[in-house]
Amino acid sequence: MNFQLTEEQIMVRDTIRDFARTEIKPGVIERDEKAEFPKEVIKKLGELGFMGMQTPEQYGGSGLDTVSYTIALEEIARVDASTAVILSVNNSLFPNAILKFGTEYLKEKYLPQVGGLGKLGAYSLSEPQSGSDAKAMLTTATKDGDSYILNGTKNWVTNGISSDYVVVFAKTDKNAGHRGISAFVVEKGWAGFSTGKKEDKLGIRGSDTSELIFENCRVPAENLIGEEGQGFKIALATLDAGRIGIAAQALGIAQGALEKAIQYANEREQFNKKIGEFQGVSFKLADMATRVDAARLLVYRAAWMKDAGMNLGEKASMAKMFASDTAMYVTTEAVQIHGGYGYIREFEVERMMRDAKITQIYEGTNEIQRLVISRHLLSN
Numbered sequence: 001m002n003f004q005l006t007e008e009q010i011m012v013r014d015t016i017r018d019f020a021r022t023e024i025k026p027g028v029i030e031r032d033e034k035a036e037f038p039k040e041v042i043k044k045l046g047e048l049g050f051m052g053m054q055t056p057e058q059y060g061g062s063g064l065d066t067v068s069y070t071i072a073l074e075e076i077a078r079v080d081a082s083t084a085v086i087l088s089v090n091n092s093l094f095p096n097a098i099l100k101f102g103t104e105y106l107k108e109k110y111l112p113q114v115g116g117l118g119k120l121g122a123y124s125l126s127e128p129q130s131g132s133d134a135k136a137m138l139t140t141a142t143k144d145g146d147s148y149i150l151n152g153t154k155n156w157v158t159n160g161i162s163s164d165y166v167v168v169f170a171k172t173d174k175n176a177g178h179r180g181i182s183a184f185v186v187e188k189g190w191a192g193f194s195t196g197k198k199e200d201k202l203g204i205r206g207s208d209t210s211e212l213i214f215e216n217c218r219v220p221a222e223n224l225i226g227e228e229g230q231g232f233k234i235a236l237a238t239l240d241a242g243r244i245g246i247a248a249q250a251l252g253i254a255q256g257a258l259e260k261a262i263q264y265a266n267e268r269e270q271f272n273k274k275i276g277e278f279q280g281v282s283f284k285l286a287d288m289a290t291r292v293d294a295a296r297l298l299v300y301r302a303a304w305m306k307d308a309g310m311n312l313g314e315k316a317s318m319a320k321m322f323a324s325d326t327a328m329y330v331t332t333e334a335v336q337i338h339g340g341y342g343y344i345r346e347f348e349v350e351r352m353m354r355d356a357k358i359t360q361i362y363e364g365t366n367e368i369q370r371l372v373i374s375r376h377l378l379s380n
């Protein structure tokens with residue numbers, strides 16, 4: 001077993017670590033306060049090849065392996081979880097649905113655009129009444145000649161406001177259960193497609209999350225991904241890989257908070273000692289670091305499994321669940337170690353704690369991850 005990173009993975013890590021320190025970190029507190037999308041940062045990340053990391057070079061991507069992608073997201077989330085989730089959706093949920101199931105036409109038309117040519121992708125599955133029970137969606141896509149007419153309201157869409165293209169799931173047959181769901185690429189600007197309310201969130205405030213509204217929106221049939229009725233499988237298969245990105249984001253948040261806690265424990269003095277000299281603090285740090293390391297092993301293994309073409313649903317769910325629970329635990333302890341200073345914006349761990357919470361919820365709540373894992377265990 002080899003735990004060494006390759007030269008390419010180290011190069012990706014060093015490049016993005018440097019970029020995160022010099023370009024992403026400076027505005028992070030302000031973007032969180034103003035709920036401001038990091039437009040310039042995303043543009044530069046596109047120029048550097050970080051918007052189509054795993055997309056093959058023939059479709060304008062960088063053709064990197066999943067471990068490199070995971071490391072890049074981790075490094076970004078270490079300083080800014082909002083930028084990490086924007087990238088996660090654009091690098092994974094949007095392109096993977098097209099790459100794995102779409103026609104050559106869709107690949108050539110959309111992948112280079114979101115892979116560095118300045119456009120942004122989103123993925124829209126959930127609706128106000130259907131979150132965990134994704135197949136209970138109500139949005140419809142009715143065939144009309146060589147188009148489909150979309151009607152319905154989607155919500156919780158990451159990049160909902162800033163995206164140019166969205167992978168949208170809708171029912172083409174209301175009576176066929178999950179086999180009546182189909183997937184489409186829909187472009188912003190098409191008549192009948194509008195963005196609804198931008199959500200005012202607890203964390204990841206630099207990313208935008210919104211509703212999407214379809215009112216008789218005509219989508220050309222050539223924008224159907226895969227076959228009619230294949231949409232639910234496309235959604236779940238795409239989420240299997242997407243969850244590695246959320247796991248990496250959670251890992252990065254945890255790593256960032258751990259570093260802040262160590263730094264503070266080495267600086268802050270009480271009772272004439274550095275607080276890190278008290279076991280009450282140093283043992284906390286030991287537990288935090290151990291959990292971060294365990295999360296990293298699970299996340300990198302899931303990434304490695306994807307590259308090896310293995311069935312990764314169960315292991316991606318384990319990585320996502322454990323890394324996000326670790327992020328919540330580590331950030332909460334980091335705030336505690338900072339005492340009162342942990343509760344104010346300037347010291348950043350309170351933002352990390354707010355950002356961590358969503359990783360236990362989106363791309364499948366951790367209860368859904370437990371469902372996926374336990375079903376796998378019991379079916380073997």
Ligand code: CAA
Nearest residue numbers: 125131132134157158178233236237240313362363364368
């Ligand atoms: N890949 C491909 N197909 C799969 C699959 C997978 N991982 N898991 C199940 N399927 C197939 C099954 O084989 C079955 O197909 P057949 O009937 O043809 O055999 C079909 O899907 C239905 O499976 P189930 O009966 O198991 O479906 P279920 O509804 O009981 O359970 C679920 C599925 C695991 C609960 C699923 O609905 C789920 O993951 N829900 C959570 C949804 C989610 O993660 N939402 C997040 C939205 S994205 C987001 O967060 C926004 C963002 O921008 C970040």
